[in-house]
Each structure stands twice: as structure tokens, then as C-alpha cells.
Amino acid sequence: MTHQRIAIVGGGFSGISLLDHLVSNSEYDESLEIDIYDKRSMMGNGHAYQEDSMHLLLNIPTPDMAFGDKAPNFESWLQSNGYATDTYTSRSLFGRYLRSRLDHICASYKNIEVRYAMIEDLQYDSSTRCFALYSEGQKKVYTHVFLTVGQLEYSDPYNLKGITNYIFDPYPVTDNLPRSGEKAIGILGCGLSAIDCIRYLLLETDTQEVHAFSRSGEMPSVRGTYSEITLQFFTSERLHKLVHNDEISLLELKALFVRELAHQGVDWRLFFRRTGNTRQDLQYDLEHPEAVGKLQYLISAANPLFSDIFQYLSHSDKSEFLSKYHPLIEENHSPMPAPVAEGLVEWMDSGKLRIIENINNIDASDGFDVSTADGWQFNMDIIINATGPSVKVQKDDGGVIGSILEHFLASPDEFGGLLVDQNHHIISARTGTVREMFVLGALTYGSNYLSQSVHLLNRSAEKIVKQFYAQTK
Ligand SMILES: Cc1cc2nc3c(=O)[nH]c(=O)nc-3n(C[C@H](O)[C@H](O)[C@H](O)COP(=O)(O)OP(=O)(O)OC[C@H]3O[C@@H](n4cnc5c(N)ncnc54)[C@H](O)[C@@H]3O)c2cc1C
Known part of the structure; x- marks a missing residue:
């Protein structure tokens, strides 16, 4: 192999999953030079698994959280490091495990450089097919770039960023959230990030009451009982037979999925079980773990196939899928652990947690006046933004994303993230497909459907690395 210089951003x-696959591949040799960039607090763990409150839990049971298939797996690492192997462990512990895997990889291969710095600018020279990366006043040239910068900036639906007592990014909650319970605290959102904030405030601070505001008030579903699913109809083979002229019809995709639901004995009406009453909906899931679990594990089993086939939907089918079916799948895709749901129900019953839906405005002229469409008003001293990251990239995005859009090295995908081809190569409006630059993670939102769980990221990393070696042979 010719000398290649790789930057993992x-x-x-x-990022570390790509690194692991690069060095584990049979094609690997030490002519590769690999630099991996990130700030110190994030290196190895990233946002989701950074050091934070131990009450922020993984939403996947411990035995199913994995980083590749090498020993030690997460569960045995927990045991040998003296941690309890609870069904749901804290995300920070998974972060520590990931950092130990990164240390192990770096200690085993001398051609890997861990660079504790953020890339500020990234340019491409199509005549040399090389990239110039700029960081802390230094320029370095690479033959390949793997862009793994994760989620985009948080969305700010009420344009409150910069206002005193508006907490734009809640993580790490131990640093960013208030510890004193004297103030009226409102949380914007009802998703997994909102649940993190609620748990931290009510379990670790003297906060007595929390309001969670959102448009729908709906929370994720509750994880049901594990169900072993072997897909019979919604299989890769059958799906690929449905692809004609590089397209698959949503109607046929749906028919296959409905057939699978029937074959597995999953009642499709479960998709419509939500009543709009958050407490009642959580209780329903807690009381029907078998039925709900079967639906959730069927979605999990079909997820990689959905993710692969998503790029074959036509524009109108993709739009229809995202508006009509995605919300139903998403609700059941990343369920919260049952003990977390039980805690939320208890806090709702005791009045510590109030879910307020239908909010339509926040006036920040005197504290935060939150109004609902049905005329209610709530005055809060502090608002915590837990609406989650935006999926749309914009030219004014800070950092490296703004820079590659500015240089026309990348183009926004109207369905979210950046335009990539089926091999995760970036597509530039200026030079076409850039085969030396790969993208993995949240930035492929528009082309890889629901592919952010550790299993799907690891699977995509393996595919990207195979493609990289095939290209550089
Ligand atoms: C709160 C939360 C909880 C989750 N829980 C689970 C779970 O329990 N199970 C599960 O399977 N999945 C979970 N996920 C999904 C999660 O997104 C993935 O598992 C995974 O962590 C995503 O990793 P990533 O590397 O793509 O992104 P990130 O973890 O966001 O990492 C991207 C990294 O890029 C760095 N970066 C950004 N810009 C630059 C730059 N210019 N230069 C250098 N570095 C840069 C950032 O600092 C960051 O560390 C969760 C996600 C979130 C947000």
C-alpha cells in the first residue's frame, strides 16, 4: 500500500470505531499514519458517553452495549474494574470503557497519534487529491479524511440562546444545571435528554418541582421484554428484489413490513396506542411489556435493513415516510428503561413532575413566560433546552461543518445532514464525489435511516473501512 495519511475528525x-476497524483489517500495515482529533474531555467517549452524572443511563441493557467484538466486552470490563453490572448502567461508565479501548488500540500501534485539538478549517485540493486541515494555527495535509463530528448544534426553537438563565446545552448536567431548588425550573422537550435533566434535578439536587414543556408532551416508549426475532419477510434478499432502477417503492416496503408484523404476531395497532396523556401512555407500556417488547425488538431487527434501503426511496416516498411513518417508528426505537419510567410516573403522581403540552410561545422579557395554545401561562426562572440537536446543516454552522460548506466541499441533504453516496463518500457541489473523504454518524441523517445506535455505527464503520482498503489497494 502506498503511504496514506488519515485524519479522523x-x-x-x-471515530474510535473507524480506528478500530482500520487497524484490525487484514489489509492494515504500518505505512498508514492515523491522527485522531478531538478535545480532551471528549476523546474516546464523545458527547453521549462523557463524564457526567451516574444517573444518566444507557437506554440499551448492559450486555447489548458493545464496541466491536474483541475482549473484554463491556460487561466483563465492568466486572474487572469493580463496577456493578446492573441491567442499565450509566453512560459515563460506557465512556470510561471506550476510553480504555482507545488507550489499548493506541498502545498497540505506534502509527496512531491522538491529537487533543479541534479542526477549525478543512480544505480539499482536487489536483493533488489531498486535504489541508487547520487546527490551533497549524496546517497538516492528509490523503484521507474520516469525518465523525457527531451531532449538530442544539436546536433553539424559541430563539432564546444567549438570554440569562436559558441553558442552551444541558450537558454535562453536573456542570450546566442548577443545584439549588429555589428557582422555578422548566425543561423544554420531553425526549431522552429531557428525562436526563429531570432525573438529575430530582435525584441529585434539592429541586422540588420540575415542569417539562413540549408541543406534544409525548415521551419515548418504555422498553418491554426482550424478544428474539428472526425476520422472515422483511429480509435483505426480499428487499433487494424490490429494487428496480435504483428505487424501491414505499408501498411495497410497507406491505413487506406489515406482513412481517403479522407473521411475528405483533399487533400493528400498538403503533397507535398513544392517547396523548403521558402518564397513561407510560403506564400502558409498563403493564404490557411482552407485546410492546415484541414490537420494539422487531423494529430493532429491521432497523439495519431500513437503514440500508432508505437511500433507494424516491424523493416523494422519502418525504411521505418521514412525515407519516417515522414518528411511529421513532417512538418505539430508543425506549427508556422500565425503572426510569416507573420513577417518572411516581414523580408525576406526587406533583414533582408536571408535563405541559401544546406550548406555543416563550416570552423572555421578565423571566420566562411559557404559554400554551389553550391559554395557560407558566412563569419560570430558568429554562433548560432539552429539545435535542438540529438535523439540518447550515452555512453559518460553526467549526468544521461551516468550513466545508463554505468551500463547497460538502452540500446539505434536504432530509438532514450532508449529501453522501451509498459508500459514505462526501458529495461536493464543486468536485463531485470525493472518494477520499468518508462521513459517519449524525451527519448522514438524510441517507442512513436511524443509524446512530452503537451497533449500527459499528456496522457502518466496518463497511467504510472495507471500502477504504478496496480503494487504496
Ligand atoms: C444523550 C445521548 C444518549 C445516547 N444513548 C445511547 C445509548 O444508550 N445507546 C446507543 O446505542 N446509542 C445512544 N446514543 C446514540 C449516540 O449518538 C451514539 O451511540 C454515539 O455516541 C454517537 O457517536 P459519534 O461519534 O457519532 O458522535 P459524538 O459522540 O457526538 O462524537 C463526535 C465527536 O466529534 C467531536 N468534534 C466535533 N467537531 C470537531 C472538530 N471540528 N474537530 C475535532 N473533533 C470534533 C466532538 O467533540 C465529539 O466528541 C445516545 C446519544 C445521545 C446524544
Whole structure:
């Protein structure tokens, strides 16, 4: 292999998973020079698994959280490091495990350089097919770039960023959230990040009451009982037979999925079980773990196939899928652990947690006046933004994303993230497909459907690395 210089931009799960596959591949040799970039607090763990409150839990049971298939797995690492192997462990512990895997990889291969710095600018020279990366006043040239910068900036639906007592990014909650319970605290959002904030405030601070505001008030579903699913109809083979002229019809995709649901004995009406009453919906899931679990594990089993086939949907089918079916799948895709749901129900019953839906405005002229469409108003001293990251890239995005859009090295995908081809190569409006630059993680939102869980990221990392070696042979 000719001498290749690789930059991995982002040291979260995606970045270190790529690194692991690069060095584990049979084609690997030490003529590769690999630099991995990130700030010190994120290197190895990324946002999701950074050091934070131990009450922020993984939403996947401990035995199923993995980083590749080499020993030690997460569970045995926990045991040998003296941690309890609870069904749901804290995300920070998974972060520590990932950092130990990164240390192990770096100690085993001398051609890997861990660079504790953020890339500020990234340019491409199509005549040399090389990239110039700029960081802390230094320029370095690479033959390949793996862009794994993770989630985009948080969305800010009420344009409150910069206002005193508006907490734009809640993580790490131990640093960013208030510890004193004297103030009226409102949380924007009802998703997994909101649940993190609620748990931290009510379990670790003297906060007595929390309001969670959102448009729908809906929370993720509750993880049901594990169900072993072997897909019979919604299989890769059958799906690929449905692809004609590089397209698959949503109607046929749906028919296959409905057939699978029937074959597995999953009642499709479970998709419509939500009543709009958050407490009642959580209780329903807690009381029907078998049925709900079967639906969730069927979605999990079909997820990699959905993710692969998503790029074959036509524009109108993709739009229809995202508006009509995605919300139903998403609700059941990343469920919260049952003990977390039980805690939320208890806090709702005791009045510590109030879920307020239908909010339509926040006036920040005197504290935060949160109004609902049905005329209610709530005055809060502090608002915590837990609406989650944005999926759309914009030219004014800070950092490396703004820079590659500015240089026309990348183009926004109207369905979210950046335009990439089926091999995760970036597509530039200026030079076409850039085969030396790969993207993995949240930035492929528009082309890889729901592919952010550790299993799917690891699977995509393996595919990207195979493609890289095939290209550089
Ligand atoms: C709160 C939360 C909880 C989650 N829980 C689970 C779970 O329990 N199970 C599960 O399977 N999945 C979970 N996920 C999904 C999660 O997104 C993935 O598992 C995974 O962590 C994503 O990794 P990533 O490397 O793509 O992104 P990130 O973890 O966001 O890492 C990207 C890294 O890139 C760095 N970076 C950004 N810009 C630059 C730059 N210019 N230069 C250098 N570095 C840069 C960032 O600092 C960051 O460390 C969770 C996600 C979140 C947000």
C-alpha cells in the first residue's frame, strides 16, 4: 500500500470505531499514519458517553452495549474494574470503557497519534487529491479524511440562546444545571435528554418541582421484554428484489413490513396506542411489556435493513415516510428503561413532575413566560433546552461543518445532514464525489435511516473501512 495519511475528525464512538476497524483489517500495515482529533474531555467517549452524572443511563441493557467484538466486552470490563453490572448502567461508565479501548488500540500501534485539538478549517485540493486541515494555527495535509463530528448544534426553537438563565446545552448536567431548588425550573422537550435533566434535578439536587414543556408532551416508549426475532419477510434478499432502477417503492416496503408484523404476531395497532396523556401512555407500556417488547425488538431487527434501503426511496416516498411513518417508528426505537419510567410516573403522581403540552410561545422579557395554545401561562426562572440537536446543516454552522460548506466541499441533504453516496463518500457541489473523504454518524441523517445506535455505527464503520482498503489497494 502506498503511504496514506488519515485524519479522523471526532473522537466519539464513530471515530474510535473507524480506528478500530482500520487497524484490525487484514489489509492494515504500518505505512498508514492515523491522527485522531478531538478535545480532551471528549476523546474516546464523545458527547453521549462523557463524564457526567451516574444517573444518566444507557437506554440499551448492559450486555447489548458493545464496541466491536474483541475482549473484554463491556460487561466483563465492568466486572474487572469493580463496577456493578446492573441491567442499565450509566453512560459515563460506557465512556470510561471506550476510553480504555482507545488507550489499548493506541498502545498497540505506534502509527496512531491522538491529537487533543479541534479542526477549525478543512480544505480539499482536487489536483493533488489531498486535504489541508487547520487546527490551533497549524496546517497538516492528509490523503484521507474520516469525518465523525457527531451531532449538530442544539436546536433553539424559541430563539432564546444567549438570554440569562436559558441553558442552551444541558450537558454535562453536573456542570450546566442548577443545584439549588429555589428557582422555578422548566425543561423544554420531553425526549431522552429531557428525562436526563429531570432525573438529575430530582435525584441529585434539592429541586422540588420540575415542569417539562413540549408541543406534544409525548415521551419515548418504555422498553418491554426482550424478544428474539428472526425476520422472515422483511429480509435483505426480499428487499433487494424490490429494487428496480435504483428505487424501491414505499408501498411495497410497507406491505413487506406489515406482513412481517403479522407473521411475528405483533399487533400493528400498538403503533397507535398513544392517547396523548403521558402518564397513561407510560403506564400502558409498563403493564404490557411482552407485546410492546415484541414490537420494539422487531423494529430493532429491521432497523439495519431500513437503514440500508432508505437511500433507494424516491424523493416523494422519502418525504411521505418521514412525515407519516417515522414518528411511529421513532417512538418505539430508543425506549427508556422500565425503572426510569416507573420513577417518572411516581414523580408525576406526587406533583414533582408536571408535563405541559401544546406550548406555543416563550416570552423572555421578565423571566420566562411559557404559554400554551389553550391559554395557560407558566412563569419560570430558568429554562433548560432539552429539545435535542438540529438535523439540518447550515452555512453559518460553526467549526468544521461551516468550513466545508463554505468551500463547497460538502452540500446539505434536504432530509438532514450532508449529501453522501451509498459508500459514505462526501458529495461536493464543486468536485463531485470525493472518494477520499468518508462521513459517519449524525451527519448522514438524510441517507442512513436511524443509524446512530452503537451497533449500527459499528456496522457502518466496518463497511467504510472495507471500502477504504478496496480503494487504496
Ligand atoms: C444523550 C445521548 C444518549 C445516547 N444513548 C445511547 C445509548 O444508550 N445507546 C446507543 O446505542 N446509542 C445512544 N446514543 C446514540 C449516540 O449518538 C451514539 O451511540 C454515539 O455516541 C454517537 O457517536 P459519534 O461519534 O457519532 O458522535 P459524538 O459522540 O457526538 O462524537 C463526535 C465527536 O466529534 C467531536 N468534534 C466535533 N467537531 C470537531 C472538530 N471540528 N474537530 C475535532 N473533533 C470534533 C466532538 O467533540 C465529539 O466528541 C445516545 C446519544 C445521545 C446524544
